[in-house]
Amino acid sequence: MNIGKPRAYGLAVVLVLTLLVAACGRNKADERPPEPGDTAVARVDGHTVWASDVKREAVAQGLISEGEPLDIGSDLFRQRLDEVVDQKLLAAEALKQKLDKDPVAQRRLAAARERILGDMLVESVVEKAVNENAIRGLYAEQQKLSKRSEEIRARQILVGSQADAEAVKKLLTAGASFDALAMERSTDPATRFNGGDLGYFTVDVMPPAYAVALKDAQKGALVGPFQTEGGWAVLRVEDKRLEEPITLEAARPQIVRFLTYDQVRDLLEKLRGGAKVEMLTGKPQDVPGAPQEPASAPPGAAADQAPSSDLDDAPPASAPAQAPAKK
Structure with a gap:
């Protein structure tokens, strides 16, 4: 060795x-x-x-x-x-x-054999059921049920006082370049060198002051000034759009995990329903007959049995969780 x-x-x-x-x-x-x-x-x-x-x-x-x-x-x-x-x-x-x-070895060999056979059964069932048609079908169902949030693209100029912010807004209203003023006056190091561009975002991920200020703002509007943790902000709304839906390829791993868990759960429910199982020690933790997550289930599968509705706001049992990144 x-x-x-x-x-x-x-x-x-x-x-x-x-x-x-x-x-x-x-x-x-x-x-x-x-x-x-x-x-x-x-x-x-x-x-x-x-x-x-x-x-x-x-x-x-x-x-x-x-x-x-x-x-x-x-x-x-x-x-x-x-x-x-x-x-x-x-x-x-x-x-x-x-x-x-050796008797101990015999028991361990028997347990290993059972695990291998169980894994092979699960692989066989999953291979037949979790196919491209099933994946695309669940993805299509998700898209029908999904609610797409509105994304806003905005620029900001952040200054130290309300008076400075009012002065900036006055210059912008008079036609001054937002990019030039951001470079000249903004105190935000993350955005001043790119014209104050905040990129696309949904208001729910922004600090409360931004969410309130942008709630009903239309494309092209100047917003503010309003106070934030970093100072006083003046924003201009550059664009508004519906967020892009998650693509099939991005959703595929989560869909496969969910469908796999669903198949394993159904298989165990069927097998337990047709077998006589007696627990001789302890008290059952769950409803009698309810299957536990099998050793054959994929890693993290249990986390998918009650998926998040972020993908489509569907009932939890209908879709896997997802958390798309904003661009």
Whole structure:
């Protein structure tokens, strides 16, 4: 083993158990590629290690995403390959010492087998249900229900006193250049060098004084002066528009997480409804029969069971959360 390398031994133990499960009953002569186009990358005592084995380990460690390519010439691939080889050696030695016959090992192997089978079932169900049509369908539903807020683009000149602000407004009313006055008189270092431009925003994200002043302001209007935490402000409304809806590609990861959780929840409700489950210790935390988040559920899935309505103001169970960034 590469003793000098730091290892996640929790993952290592899981991998050893998985390899022991796979090793039990394996036909050594059967060394066909597990996936079409798979590449043999190592052989350990006659057993082939495939590129897909290494990639699966990288996915399990959270180093790459499911479906993301992994170059067999990369350092990441080589490091994971070393780990897979090490774990195969550990698993083979465990079998040689007949550790798989130990009662504790049998229980852990059975648990590992159940988890693997459960994961495969979930993957199968999700792969069929969470498809492009389902993703586009939920996205279209979100867009129908969504409420688009009004965005305002404004410029500001910030000065130290009300009298200075009144003087600035008088000059602007007389036709003075906003850009020139912002550069000359504004005390706001963030905007004075770009003509006081605040960009596009919705009033709900602005300080209360700005929200009140801009509430009914029309395009082209001079607003103020009004007092803010940083001084006295004079604004000019440059433009007003409806905010852009979130794109399908931006919403896709959240939609996929939500649909995945929805499928896992429905599957568990169905399985629990058809099984006799008796809790022999403690008191149930939830309504009897209500499923808990499964080990097979994707990371963060539970957070999507009651998504935010920011995307479309739909009832919580209808859409995933989102928080689009303003441009």
